[in-house]
Amino acid sequence: MERISTGISGLDELMGGGIPKTQLVLVTGTAGTGKTTFGVQFIHTGVKMFNENGVYLSFEEPIDSIKENVKGFGWNLDELEKSGKFAFIRYDPFHIEDVFHILESTVREIKAQRVVVDSVSAIGLHIKDKTELRRMIFTLSLILRKLGCTAVIVSEMVPGEKGISRYGVEEFVSDSVIVLYYERLQSTFSRALQVWKVRGSSHSDKLHPYKIDSNGITVYPKEEAFIKD
Numbered sequence: 001m002e003r004i005s006t007g008i009s010g011l012d013e014l015m016g017g018g019i020p021k022t023q024l025v026l027v028t029g030t031a032g033t034g035k036t037t038f039g040v041q042f043i044h045t046g047v048k049m050f051n052e053n054g055v056y057l058s059f060e061e062p063i064d065s066i067k068e069n070v071k072g073f074g075w076n077l078d079e080l081e082k083s084g085k086f087a088f089i090r091y092d093p094f095h096i097e098d099v100f101h102i103l104e105s106t107v108r109e110i111k112a113q114r115v116v117v118d119s120v121s122a123i124g125l126h127i128k129d130k131t132e133l134r135r136m137i138f139t140l141s142l143i144l145r146k147l148g149c150t151a152v153i154v155s156e157m158v159p160g161e162k163g164i165s166r167y168g169v170e171e172f173v174s175d176s177v178i179v180l181y182y183e184r185l186q187s188t189f190s191r192a193l194q195v196w197k198v199r200g201s202s203h204s205d206k207l208h209p210y211k212i213d214s215n216g217i218t219v220y221p222k223e224e225a226f227i228k229d
C-alpha cells in the first residue's frame, strides 16, 4: 500500500506509516483543537517537502484570516499560491453546488495531489435540509475519490454531544478518522489525538498528546494522554 506523509510530526507512525494514498481522511474535533492548522500543515508540508501540489477549500474562515494566522508558523501561503503549487478556493454561498465544479477544475489545473475541505460542518450553514446536506457530503466524497487526490475533510464535534462528527455521515464516507481533543484535566486543558480508524491498515489504539507551537502541530507517538471520560 502506497502512503503519503501527513506532514504532522509524529503522526505517520500512529497511522501505520502515513495516509494510504488517495484515501479520504476525516479530521474532527471541537472548536480550537487545531483542525485548520492540521489542514494547512498537510498542504504546506506536501508542497515544500514532497513536491505535491495542494488545494484548500474553506467554507468557514475567510482566506485572508487563515493566511494571517498561519504566518505564526512561518508558513507563507501567498508565496505558495504565486508558485502555482497551491490554490485557495473561495466559495460563493449562493451557488454552493458550483463549488464542486470549481474544486474539480482547480485540482486538474494545478495537478493537485492533496486537497483539504474545511469544514463540511459549515456547509450546513447554507443547506438546511438534512437529507440534502448528507447527499452533498456524500457527493463531495465521490468527487474527491474520482480526482484521485489524498484528501483531508474537516468536521466539527459538538461538546457534550455523542458522536464524532456534526452530521453523523462524515466518518462513514471517510477511510480514515483522526479525532482531536482539548479537554480539562484538573486545572489545565490538554490536547490529545486519537487515530479512530485507517481502512486497510493497523494503527495506534491509544490517545496521544500533541502540541501546537511555532512549528505547527507535533504529536508524541511514544506518550499516552489522559482525558476525562
Ligand SMILES: Nc1ncnc2c1ncn2[C@@H]1O[C@H](COP(=O)(O)OP(=O)(O)OP(=O)(O)O)[C@@H](O)[C@H]1O
Pocket: 029, 030, 031, 032, 033, 034, 035, 036, 037, 038, 069, 072, 073, 212, 213, 214
Ligand atoms: N502560532 C501559534 N502558536 C501556538 N499556538 C497556536 C498558534 N496559532 C494557533 N495556535 C493554537 O491553535 C488554536 C486554533 O487552531 P485552529 O484555528 O487550527 O483550530 P480549529 O480547530 O480550526 O478551530 P475552529 O474550530 O475555530 O475552526 C488556537 O486556539 C491556539 O491555541
Ligand SMILES: [Mg+2]
Pocket: 035, 036, 037, 060, 061, 118
Ligand atoms: Mg478552523
